Amino acid sequence: MQSAASFLPSRAPGAAAEIQSVEPLLRIRDVSKKFGSLEVLKSINVDVSPGELVFLIGPSGSGKSTLLRCCNRLEEATSGSIRFDGSEVLDPKLDVNALRRRIGMVFQSFNLYPHMTALSNVTLALRKVLGKSGPESKTIAMAALERVGLAHKASAYPAELSGGQQQRVAIARGLALEPKMMLFDEPTSALDPELVGSVLATMRSMREAGMTMLVVSHEMRFAREAADRVVFMEGGVVVEQGPPAQIFGPDAQPRTRAFVSNEDR
């Protein structure tokens, strides 16, 4: 095992993003996170440009979910800087709720509100956070459900939906707030294999519509074909990041190759 320090965050692939000369929408710099004496994130640097689909991959315990959750402050980073859309996420004075209006999040276990219909799951934040009227929030929510192909299930309760449908409602719940970016925390890991495709198709169509997405996932095939950039993390550090061709190609770092070939089996 080589020490983590020998794998500096690779700047080379970042060059591709710099050529676009767009200000990154999300700019993670030197972010560290400690749980007591356990350092789960060590000086992480990742950029996500507008419209990009970036995958975070790595073995479990590598810190990728923690990093994702630091981006909307479900988890507090210990040090570093996360700039999102002009504001410093880690600023203690930041209005967290205002930030979260602009960043959607999708969870592994869907986390739909079981006591509400699909429609009410989507309208809740529209009414309570954005202060929209009942009819207006319903129109917006129906449009969001339409986008994930579930307008016909608007009056169904989560228990009446398949896992894939529940996850798509959860995506609609995030989309309805028109966030600038969506975070996905292993969105397909809890799904039966035959239901994964519908969720990935939804994500693909979001990408085509220009949504910026940061995705923690083990769907290597999807990462390879759909991602703009892939970030490989292990042991709390970014081992390597670059376009899928690099990460999944023969010239990837040995640890990246080892992980990818293991996952691909």
Added chain:
Amino acid sequence: MDILFQQFFNLDIMSKALPLILEGLKTTLLICLVVIPLGILGGILVAVGSMAKSAVARRALALAVDLMRALPPLVLLILIYSGLPFLGLRLSPLAAVSIAFFLNNAAYYGEVIRAGIESVPNGQWEAARSTGLRADQTFVWVVLPQALRNVLPDLISNTVEVVKLTSLASVVSLQEMLYSADMARSLTFNNSPVVLAAIIYFVMLWPVVRIVSRLENASAK
């Protein structure tokens, strides 16, 4: 056998006592109407308080809850009704009952509701908060409805106990149903009015008790 029937199931006496007992039933229902919502509200406050960040506040609340649960409600009621006037606060019987029941019920409902809140997965908080809902909004719209539903059988059981406990109001001379029945008993030297009151309690509460065991069976599945 005939004596027993005369003493406990005398229809003649029952029909004579009925208006008085129905009058008492009205008071019993009035007390329930005040005391149950107050108790549930108090229970929600206790449950929320027990999630407080400050350890001191949590300790103080836990102590108060323990005290209320250990103290017989009758003692609490007497202390409030006949003790507070010494502090210059004269309460109507209904007000005294409301306060005593509020304190007692808040402790019991609080334990039930707290268990309900703890049964709601953390992911529900996270999902709601990640859409920009504040903590209080998340609690009211997402967590509390699920929490109450998860402990519905316990909530209803507790409420049945509260209904039965309202007979304590007679000690501060509130003429609730059992008080009226007892009055009729001492006037007629016959136990039938009390039996009649018991039958009314049963008719009122039996369906509720049935619902509870239904719910318990359903959730056990």
